[in-house]
Amino acid sequence: MVPVNYYIxxxxxxxxxxxxxxxxxxxxxxxxxxxxxxLNAANLAMVAFSSVNHSFxxxxxxxxxxxxxxxxxxxxxxxxVQIFKSKHTINVxxxxxxxx
Amino acid sequence: MNIDFxxxxxxxxxxxxxxxxxLLSRNAVYSALFLVLxxxxxxxxxxxxxxxxxxxxxVTVYAGAIMVLFxxxxxxxxxxxxxxxxxxxxxxxxxxxxxxxxxxEAAYLLLARGAPSGLVTPPTEYTNSTESLREMAxxxxxxxxxxxEITSILLLVAMVGAIVLAKQEKGGRR
Numbered sequence: 014m015v016p017v018n019y020y021i022x023x024x025x026x027x028x029x030x031x032x033x034x035x036x037x038x039x040x041x042x043x044x045x046x047x048x049x050x051x052l053n054a055a056n057l058a059m060v061a062f063s064s065v066n067h068s069f070x071x072x073x074x075x076x077x078x079x080x081x082x083x084x085x086x087x088x089x090x091x092x093x094v095q096i097f098k099s100k101h102t103i104n105v106x107x108x109x110x111x112x113x
Numbered sequence: 114m115n116i117d118f119x120x121x122x123x124x125x126x127x128x129x130x131x132x133x134x135x136l137l138s139r140n141a142v143y144s145a146l147f148l149v150l151x152x153x154x155x156x157x158x159x160x161x162x163x164x165x166x167x168x169x170x171x172v173t174v175y176a177g178a179i180m181v182l183f184x185x186x187x188x189x190x191x192x193x194x195x196x197x198x199x200x201x202x203x204x205x206x207x208x209x210x211x212x213x214x215x216x217x218e219a220a221y222l223l224l225a226r227g228a229p230s231g232l233v234t235p236p237t238e239y240t241n242s243t244e245s246l247r248e249m250a251x252x253x254x255x256x257x258x259x260x261x262e263i264t265s266i267l268l269l270v271a272m273v274g275a276i277v278l279a280k281q282e283k284g285g286r287r
Contacts, residue, residue: 014232015121023125025219030132036208046148064162065231069252072164079174080264084271086179090186091278097190104195
């Protein structure tokens, strides 16, 4: 039997690593992966709380979060491909003008 | 020092190590593969927390579909290693400082303002049975029917959006 605190601390650490990835990396694909990592950390916390409370609500929220993440990735990656087509780079430091 | 705790510790170290690997890899393909490992470890956590359905959804949707899409785009764009751009010199130290602040803040909120208490329930014969899955399906299609329908519309909109973005306009050049 593991206290739920441990799971929440692990979730906080994973979330921070994801936030650090978004701030530090310059490749938008890796920034996207960091966002997935943050969503995953939140999911872990929700499943841990659902396990403590003997309730399915947390697990169903996680199910919805997974669906939203799939939708987000589909649109986000299409955007990155379009940016690459018009700018020939995807480095976020070079994509800094509104003109297409 | 029981077996559950040792298992948690080993898996937590694996999760943090794979997350760091994703963060620090120069090559985006390595990052994606580290993230697949991280998702697999988190799926094992879900199994330990008595959520087998979520664990399987995690493996199929995240580690399967989403990461394959990522790898496909990385290889399509040849963006596995970016040429250095015009980066701001002070950004990295500032980001590291802010991440440390975030950890301290989270730890403070967690430990000083009433830590969550209770023990997680290890998986039992019930949580891994079809009976438990039936309970969850009843909640999903009963109490949470409206959010479920909204999710289906969201997926449809995302699909249409991705097709519109990827479509070449008539006449070749844009």
